[in-house]
Amino acid sequence: MNLTTLSTMLSLCWLRRDLRLDDQAALYHALHSGYPVVPVFVFDTNILDDLEDKADRRLLFIHDALSGLQRQLQAMNSTLDVFHGTPEEAFLHWTARYDVKAVYTNDDYEPYARDRDAAVAKLLAARNIAFHRYKDQVIFAKDEVMKDNGTPYTVFTPYSKKWLSKLDAFFLKSYPVAQYYRHFHRQQALPVPPLSSIGFRETERDFPDNTPEQALLAHYDQTRDYPAMNGTSRLGVHLRFGTIGIRQLARQARQLNEIFLKELIWREFYQMILWHFPHVVGGSFRPEYDKIAWRNNEREFQRWCEGKTGYPIVDAGMRELNATGYMHNRVRMIVASFLTKHLLIDWRWGEAYFAKKLLDYDLAANNGGWQWAAGSGCDAAPYFRVFNPALQTEKFDRDMRYIRRWVPEVDELDYMSSAIVEHSMARKRALETYGKALKQ
Missing domain, CATH: 1.10.579.10 (DNA Cyclobutane Dipyrimidine Photolyase, subunit A, domain 3)
Structure with a gap:
C-alpha cells in the first residue's frame, strides 16, 4: 500500500505489557499493515482506582517508560497518545480523534485483561474496526505446550521438558520493528500526562537496569540463592512491563545458563496455569x-x-x-x-x-x-x-x-x-x- 494515499486512515498500537519499540509483535504487525501507526496507552482507572498507595513505584516506572518511548517517537516526528480513564472511554476518544482502520495489541492472559479486551473488541466491532492480538510476553502461550492427550500440564517438570523440546530458533527470533519505523504517523508530540494529573506522585527512582549482565547470567545458578549477593537478574519488573523482550532474554539464557532459562519457564508455566485454571485467582x-x-x-x-x-x-x-x-x-x-x-x-x-x-x-x-x-x-x-x-x-x-x-x-x-x-x-x-x- 502507498502510505501517502492513506494519510487520514490510521492503525493504533495499544501498548500494555510491552513498553518498548524494539522486538514487539503487535507493533511490528501494525507498522507492517500499510497504514500509519499511532502508539497508544491507557492509564486504566479500573486498575488505578484500586491502588491505595499514591506513591506506588510501579506508576513511576510506567511513567518513566512512557516518557522514554515518547522521546524516541518525537525524534521520529511522531508521538505516543496517552489517555487516563477506562479502556472503553479511551477508544471512544481515539476513534473520534482518528480515522482508525485497525487496532493492534499483544495478548494479556489475566482474567481482568480478558474481560477488558472482550469489551474493547465489541466496541471496535460496532465501528467496523478490526482488532488484532498477538503473542509477545511469552515464548509459548495458552495451549502451545500441552500433554500428548491435549490437556494442560499441572506439574512443572514434564511441562518444562516439553517446553524445551519445542524451543527452536523460530520462537526466539526477534521482530525487525526498526525496519518499519518510517511508518509511524507523523504529528506533533502529545504530552504524556504528569503523574499528579492521574492522582499519583513521584517517589524514589531506584529501578534496576534492563540490560542483563552477561557474567551474572553465566553464574546465576551459583549465586541466585544468596540474598546478600548481587546474584539475581532483577529483571522481573522489566518482564512485567515489557521494557525487555522475552525472546532476547531467552536467547541469552539458552546460551549462558540453563537454570536461568528454567526460571523463565516457571514464569510461563504459571501463565499457562492461570489461563487454563482461572479459579486459582480466588x-x-x-x-x-x-x-x-x-x-x-x-x-x-x-x-x-x-x-x-x-x-x-x-x-x-x-x-x-x-x-x-x-x-x-x-x-x-x-x-x-x-x-x-x-x-x-x-x-x-x-x-x-x-x-x-x-x-x-x-x-x-x-x-x-x-x-x-x-x-x-x-x-x-x-x-x-x-x-x-x-x-x-x-x-x-x-x-x-x-x-x-x-x-x-x-x-x-x-x-x-x-x-x-x-x-x-x-x-x-x-x-x-x-x-x-x-x-x-
Whole structure:
C-alpha cells in the first residue's frame, strides 16, 4: 500500500505489557499493515482506582517508560497518545480523534485483561474496526505446550521438558520493528500526562537496569540463592512491563545458563496455569486445600507485614520489600512459608500484600508462588514441607550480611526475645491443621 494515499486512515498500537519499540509483535504487525501507526496507552482507572498507595513505584516506572518511548517517537516526528480513564472511554476518544482502520495489541492472559479486551473488541466491532492480538510476553502461550492427550500440564517438570523440546530458533527470533519505523504517523508530540494529573506522585527512582549482565547470567545458578549477593537478574519488573523482550532474554539464557532459562519457564508455566485454571485467582488450585482452618490472627499478620516477627530472615525480607518494592527470590519463599505454615494465615492475605508492594508484581507468578508455599498449588511436594528459618539462614546468609542490612537490632536482647512463635510448636500445629483438613 502507498502510505501517502492513506494519510487520514490510521492503525493504533495499544501498548500494555510491552513498553518498548524494539522486538514487539503487535507493533511490528501494525507498522507492517500499510497504514500509519499511532502508539497508544491507557492509564486504566479500573486498575488505578484500586491502588491505595499514591506513591506506588510501579506508576513511576510506567511513567518513566512512557516518557522514554515518547522521546524516541518525537525524534521520529511522531508521538505516543496517552489517555487516563477506562479502556472503553479511551477508544471512544481515539476513534473520534482518528480515522482508525485497525487496532493492534499483544495478548494479556489475566482474567481482568480478558474481560477488558472482550469489551474493547465489541466496541471496535460496532465501528467496523478490526482488532488484532498477538503473542509477545511469552515464548509459548495458552495451549502451545500441552500433554500428548491435549490437556494442560499441572506439574512443572514434564511441562518444562516439553517446553524445551519445542524451543527452536523460530520462537526466539526477534521482530525487525526498526525496519518499519518510517511508518509511524507523523504529528506533533502529545504530552504524556504528569503523574499528579492521574492522582499519583513521584517517589524514589531506584529501578534496576534492563540490560542483563552477561557474567551474572553465566553464574546465576551459583549465586541466585544468596540474598546478600548481587546474584539475581532483577529483571522481573522489566518482564512485567515489557521494557525487555522475552525472546532476547531467552536467547541469552539458552546460551549462558540453563537454570536461568528454567526460571523463565516457571514464569510461563504459571501463565499457562492461570489461563487454563482461572479459579486459582480466588481459590486453591487443589480445592481440598480450601478446607484448611486458617488462624488468620490479624495482630500476627501485621507483625509479619512490618517485619517484626522476631525471625531475622523473615523480618529482613519484609523490611526490604516495604522499603524498596523488591524481595530476594529465596527470601520470598521463606516469608511465604512462614506466614502460611508458622502462623497459619491464609496464603491469599500474603498474596494480596505482595500485590500491593512488589515492583515486579505479576498475578500469575505471585499466585503461583504463594500457592507453592502454601502447598495448595501445582506442586508434587507434600504439604509437610515447612521451611525452618534458622536453617535457611545458615545455608543462605550464614554471616548475616543480608539480615544485618535490614535488621540492625538483630543482636539486641529485646529483639532476640521477640519471636512471634516457636518453630517446633508452629511446625507441629501446621502439620496437624493441614492433615485434619485434607482428611475430610
